[in-house]
Amino acid sequence: MATGTTDIRGERQSERWAFVGSLLQQQGVLIALLIVLAFGLLRYGENFRSSFNIWEMLRNNSYYGLIALGMTFVIMTGGIDLSVGAVVALTSVTAARLSPHGVLVATLGAIALGLGIGLINGGLIARFKIQPFIVTLAMLLACRGGALNLAHNANVSVDFASGFIDLGQKNLGRIPVPVVITVVAYLLASIVLNLTRFGRHTLAIGGNDEASRLAGLPVARTIVSVYALSGALAGLSGAILAALAFTGSPNYGIGWELTAIAAVVVGGTLLTGGRGSVWTTLVGVLLLGLIFNELNFERGKGIFELTQYWEEVIRGAFLLIVVIVQSRLTRRGPAALRT
């Protein structure tokens, strides 16, 4: 479109493309979720739509949901947090160690530790201008080391008498506690993102770091806050995981950062920052969870052999497809998409 003699048809066509692109970008993940859901209902019937399967699937995706929520805020500022999986491991061990003191102490302890780690990440990134991936990759190493020390190189069993396992196992009515926690977290996050100054700053910084600084926004404080939030949510996730699995382990959470990033990106949050929504991230988490749930059913049918190791390959491939589609769509209709 660089020349002045663009014919109208070409322009219309590119407009139509931009429209299709923006529709796919905004609603694509929801459409994909519905398709995958319909496929599951048709193919696996009774067992798939049983309330047991649905609630267990949601329960076992709640911890992904929490770290993906923190990751959404981090990515919206244009950063990345590669330490969340290791923070989950460290805080799962912490929660297991604190579990004899009751559910409140163990959970708050795990959250506080995660928050502290996030503050260090954010502090190093905002104050000393080190790239986020270096800081959080080093933090990944340090947290795995800390988890090994705290767990004495073994798994740590939780205390069953103190009520700590209620955090993962109990239901409120029919709804599992981890699911309630996750939904509340998303509600709060949505309010924060849409209605508070902090939310606006988060998006503004990701959109244009330098302009935000010049406009007098508290860039450093906002960056520290998003990493602290990501750390705290990873801490909560670690506590829930320990309560669900009855153990804390330094080997938990390997590769979870990728799952979280994939969920965020499939939700349409731009990896370069400046745009995003927490609800599409939640849909992204559900989409990934549903795909693996259906793969389990497929394995049960015995039509093809799929070892658990392929799961990691599929997660990688999923992220790959998502980023490729996103990069294509973003380039196709930039004007229509920057809304």
Add this chain to the structure above:
Amino acid sequence: MANLGRAGTASASTSALRLALPSWLRDASQTQRALSALVVLSLYNAIFTNNFLTLATLRVNLTQVATIVIVGVGMTLVIATGGIDLSVGALMAIAGMVAPKIFMSERGPLDSPWVAVPLAIVVPILVAGAFGVFNGTLVTWFRIQPIIATLVLFLGGRGIAKALSDGKLVEFRNPNFDYIGTGRPLGIPVQVILMAIIVALAAWVMRGTTFGRYVLATGGNEPAARLAGVPVDRVKIAVYAISGLLAGLAGLIVISLNTSADPYRVGEGMELDAIAAAAVGGTVLTGGRATVVGTLIGASIIHQIRYTLISHGVADGTTRIVVAATIILAVLLQWRGD
């Protein structure tokens, strides 16, 4: 895109940190600082660590540092173009799982070690190189940020390695193949010789060839390099391919040293070691400045810190924390235009 690398201008806090350093250290280049740190560390070990100054210790340490250096050289080239390669550890694991499949199959022509062993060395390295090309393609054609593009194989690649062996450890005994991890012509371990050749070659490429200048130009100012006629995309694909090839070689060295291939452990954490080696040695993480010899020094520092802590009975967990802190400190002390 630029937002992911938030290392723009040196901030007030880094300048304050800089002023706290003694003047000779402040004026030295990062590589010179790294070299002095290595000397201090070695002196400490010579005095306080038992058996440090023996030929056997030197040989073991060189053997272990060689894989970090080999992968680190590839990483240095990638970083020099302003990229990053998080997939190296997983590519090591893939190469490490492919090799035993070839020399243990004994099917058809593979029955003869004269065919099987060379193939078991060449094919896995080429496979890892092909994955490197894949990374490079994602970064150039699809314009995906290097961190995300290589993150795909960081996890997916290890999944492939596990799937290749069904998640099991593969043990083997093959004296011909093991030569690349245990052979000692003239008393020098083979991988140390390989390391020396690779460092010398890469240092020459970066200093004396057009390709080396293209790499630095791409990382220094990509739009300008493009306008000046540098084939930026081809240069980028090449550096990711080189990084993959070198990771493949390192994977083979590791499995032959262990006479077993473990899809979980081969190359675990190598991406961080390699990035750290480059950063500690003086390669600027935002691209445009690179030193291969610095990476050799950086890898030696990282390895010797780990060796020192372990030989003084510090727990494995604490060792990891200290190494992580070292990496942050090294990046913190690094600033533009030193």
